[in-house]
Amino acid sequence: MYDQLPHITSRIETLTPAGIQSVGTGFFFGFDLGDNESLVLLLTNKHVVDGANRARIYLSRANGNEPAFGAINAWEITEFDQLVVRHPNPSVDLAAFPVGGVLNDMSRAGTPAYFRSLGLNNIPTDEQAEQLTAIEEILMIGYPIGVWDETNNLPIVRRGITATPYARDYNGAPEFMIDCACFPGSSGxxxxxxxxxxxxxxxxxxxxxxxxxxxxxxxGGPQYTAQGNIVARPVPTAMAPVAMSQIPTNLGFCVKSRMIRDLEPMVRARYGN
Structure with missing residues (x-):
C-alpha cells in the first residue's frame, strides 16, 4: 500500500490570463461507469483552479505494471476553466476536472501513464467514522512550497494526527482539522x-x-498574523514572494471526503456519456 500511495497525486501548475502562475496538488479519483470503465478525475480545491485558463499536470509513465521512474508525462490542458466542476456549496473548497482524455492522449502517443486512483469505497461510512478514535495518525501527500522529486515525479509525504475528532463536524461545517505541516502547494x-x-x-x-x-x-489553515490575530486562510498557491506577516500554525482545515459524493451526479451529467 505504501509504495502505491505516492502515485495517487499529481502536481498541478496553473496559469491565469494575466500570467500568474500557481502550484497545487490534485489526486486521482474514479467514478464507476460499469463495464469495467470509470470516469477518472483530478480532485483539488476551488482556489487552486479558480481564474486559471491553462494547466499542466504530471504523471509517471508506465513500464508494464510498474512505474518507469525518470520518465514523466508533463501534459498541457488548454481551455482549463471550461473543464472544472465545482462543488455547489460556495463554502466547500472542492473542485474536480476530468483527465480521461489526457490519459487517452498519453496512450496514443505511446507513453501510457502510471497512476493509482481512489474511489467512493475509500470514503469512510458514517459507521466507520464513528469507529475512529479522537486522535488518529494521518498521512498527507502533496507538493509543499512546490517541493517534489522532479526526477522521479514523486510527491512529498507528511505525517500528522487528526486535531479534531473526525466523527464530529468542526464548527458545524463538513470539515475536520489536522496537526501537520501545511505549506503553500499543499492545497488539495x-x-x-x-x-x-x-x-x-x-x-x-x-x-x-x-x-x-x-x-x-x-x-487551508489558521495563521498567526504579525498583529497577533489568528485568521483562517486558504493555503496559498501563487509562486511569488510573500511578506512574512502571516505565520503558519502547523494546523490544517480539511474538507471531509463525503462531500465528494455531491460531485458525482454533476460529473456524470457532464462527462458520463
Whole structure:
C-alpha cells in the first residue's frame, strides 16, 4: 500500500490570463461507469483552479505494471476553466476536472501513464467514522512550497494526527482539522488513514490487518498574523514572494471526503456519456 500511495497525486501548475502562475496538488479519483470503465478525475480545491485558463499536470509513465521512474508525462490542458466542476456549496473548497482524455492522449502517443486512483469505497461510512478514535495518525501527500522529486515525479509525504475528532463536524461545517505541516502547494492534498499490519480500535484493542480511509483534502489553515490575530486562510498557491506577516500554525482545515459524493451526479451529467 505504501509504495502505491505516492502515485495517487499529481502536481498541478496553473496559469491565469494575466500570467500568474500557481502550484497545487490534485489526486486521482474514479467514478464507476460499469463495464469495467470509470470516469477518472483530478480532485483539488476551488482556489487552486479558480481564474486559471491553462494547466499542466504530471504523471509517471508506465513500464508494464510498474512505474518507469525518470520518465514523466508533463501534459498541457488548454481551455482549463471550461473543464472544472465545482462543488455547489460556495463554502466547500472542492473542485474536480476530468483527465480521461489526457490519459487517452498519453496512450496514443505511446507513453501510457502510471497512476493509482481512489474511489467512493475509500470514503469512510458514517459507521466507520464513528469507529475512529479522537486522535488518529494521518498521512498527507502533496507538493509543499512546490517541493517534489522532479526526477522521479514523486510527491512529498507528511505525517500528522487528526486535531479534531473526525466523527464530529468542526464548527458545524463538513470539515475536520489536522496537526501537520501545511505549506503553500499543499492545497488539495489528500489526507488519509493508512495503517499496514495493525491499527488501534476505539475500545483500546489492537486490530491485526490493514486499514485505509480517505478522510478528505486540505484547503487551508489558521495563521498567526504579525498583529497577533489568528485568521483562517486558504493555503496559498501563487509562486511569488510573500511578506512574512502571516505565520503558519502547523494546523490544517480539511474538507471531509463525503462531500465528494455531491460531485458525482454533476460529473456524470457532464462527462458520463
Amino acid at each position: 492534498s489528500p489526507v488519509m488513514i493508512a495503517n499496514n499490519g495493525s491499527f488501534p480500535r476505539k475500545d483500546g484493542s489492537i486490530a491485526i490487518g490493514s486499514r485505509f480511509h480517505l478522510l478528505g483534502l486540505l484547503w
